[in-house]
Amino acid sequence: DTIFVGKDRAYNRRFQQMCGHYLVEPVACTPASGWEKGQVENQVGVIRRRLFVPRPRFRNYAELNAWLEDRCVAWAKAHPHPELPGQTVWEVFEAERPSLVPYVGPFDGFHAVPASVSKTCLVRFDNNRYSVEAKAVGRPVEIRAYAERVEFWQDGQIVGQHTRAFGRNKAVYDPLHYIPVLARKPGALRNGAPFKEWDLPSAMRRVQRKLGRVPNGDRQMVEILGAVLIDGLDAVEAACAEALTEGVHSADVILNILARRREPAPPLTIATPDALRLACEPVADCGRYDSLRRPDHGKIAGAGRDGPAEALRDEGSL
Numbered sequence: 001d002t003i004f005v006g007k008d009r010a011y012n013r014r015f016q017q018m019c020g021h022y023l024v025e026p027v028a029c030t031p032a033s034g035w036e037k038g039q040v041e042n043q044v045g046v047i048r049r050r051l052f053v054p055r056p057r058f059r060n061y062a063e064l065n066a067w068l069e070d071r072c073v074a075w076a077k078a079h080p081h082p083e084l085p086g087q088t089v090w091e092v093f094e095a096e097r098p099s100l101v102p103y104v105g106p107f108d109g110f111h112a113v114p115a116s117v118s119k120t121c122l123v124r125f126d127n128n129r130y131s132v133e134a135k136a137v138g139r140p141v142e143i144r145a146y147a148e149r150v151e152f153w154q155d156g157q158i159v160g161q162h163t164r165a166f167g168r169n170k171a172v173y174d175p176l177h178y179i180p181v182l183a184r185k186p187g188a189l190r191n192g193a194p195f196k197e198w199d200l201p202s203a204m205r206r207v208q209r210k211l212g213r214v215p216n217g218d219r220q221m222v223e224i225l226g227a228v229l230i231d232g233l234d235a236v237e238a239a240c241a242e243a244l245t246e247g248v249h250s251a252d253v254i255l256n257i258l259a260r261r262r263e264p265a266p267p268l269t270i271a272t273p274d275a276l277r278l279a280c281e282p283v284a285d286c287g288r289y290d291s292l293r294r295p296d297h298g299k300i301a302g303a304g305r306d307g308p309a310e311a312l313r314d315e316g317s318l
Contacts, residue, residue, distance in 0.1 A: 006030055014109070021107040050075070061148055110144040110151070117141055121177055123152055123160070127168040131194065132160035134180045179225050186218040189225075201233065203240035210249040220251035231258050 002010035009028045011019075019026055029036040051071050058064040076090040084092055115123050117136050122129040125143050132141065132152045136159040144151040145164065152160035162172045173194035182189055189195055200208065207224065211217035228236050239257040243249055 003028075003031060014112075018107050018109060021104070023101060110146050113143050113145070114140055115143050115152075121181070122171070125150060128165045128170045128172065130160060130162045130165075131171075131173045131177045133177050135159070176228060179222070179229060182222040182225065186222045189218050189221060201237040201240075203237050203244060206244060207240045207249045207254070211251075223251040224254055227255060227258055231262070235261065 004010070007028045007030055009026075011026065015026070018024075051068070056064075056067070058067065073090065076093065077088055079089055081087050081089050081092045113125070115125060117123055117132055117139065119137060121131050121134050121137055123132055123141060123143065125145065130150055130152065132154075136152070136154050139154060141159060142153045144153060148164055150162050150164050151158055160174065160177065162174065165172050171193070175194045175198045178188075178192065178194045204224070208221050211221050214220075224236060224240070227239075231239075235258060236254070239254045239261070240249075242257055243254050246253075
């Protein structure tokens with residue numbers, strides 16, 4: 001972040017975290033002393049001319065990195081080592097591999113900036129707008145911008161994730177972010193911007209067409225879409241397909257199918273080992289409790305046949 005005299009620097013926090021992840025100690029160059037990094041720049045130029053002329057084209061960074069790795073390995077296997085004659089660069093690398101520090105995985109490198117969420121569940125970043133979950137409206141979020149994707153965090157949880165859009169004034173929607181809003185405005189399912197290009201699975205799309213012909217069909221479809229947040233898109237698609245197979249398409253039937261599938265499976269019957277079987281199994285006989293009673297239980301001493309009645313009369317005369 002700050003350049004001091006000579007090679008002293010104050011590096012930013014994310015750069016220091018990356019160096020700590022890869023166990024690298026950065027060494028800065030002296031200001032206005034370009035000759036100190038000439039060797040590095042020359043090597044970059046050599047690689048650029050060797051691998052990127054003519055300029056290749058790729059669909060994404062993953063494809064570029066895979067191609068670049070293959071080209072680098074092929075070059076290392078085909079060229080001799082500059083200091084160890086008789087061996088290729090790849091052979092020397094393989095010999096040194098056991099002594100290298102184990103690779104712990106890629107560094108989670110992103111550019112973090114705070115942002116606010118609009119009333120339409122949109123966050124502006126880099127001249128484009130991205131949707132987030134409806135619960136994030138009115139509270140700040142942290143944007144984590146990667147090379148290929150953009151994540152939005154709030155209270156330690158991801159409330160939105162999109163493929164990064166390049167250009168200007170683009171709106172990137174995730175229709176699932178707006179399902180809670182549809183509960184209040186089901187009519188937006190037909191003409192709302194987040195849902196215009198929503199490509200639903202085939203069974204759900206058929207259910208939506210059928211519900212579009214019945215009264216209150218939009219609200220029923222919103223109830224079905226709400227189950228996606230709980231059961232997932234695949235489970236709702238399977239439930240819609242099962243309902244269509246039975247010739248029905250109402251929300252009550254589809255939600256009932258999902259509820260039945262959520263129920264836990266019945267417990268398995270465990271076979272009792274022979275060593276644990278009872279030699280004499282108990283028999284349910286409530287009459288055995290009579291044997292616990294004393295022969296004179298419930299009788300008043302000295303009372304005959306009418307003893308209880310006489311005892312009560314005597315008690316009343318006291």
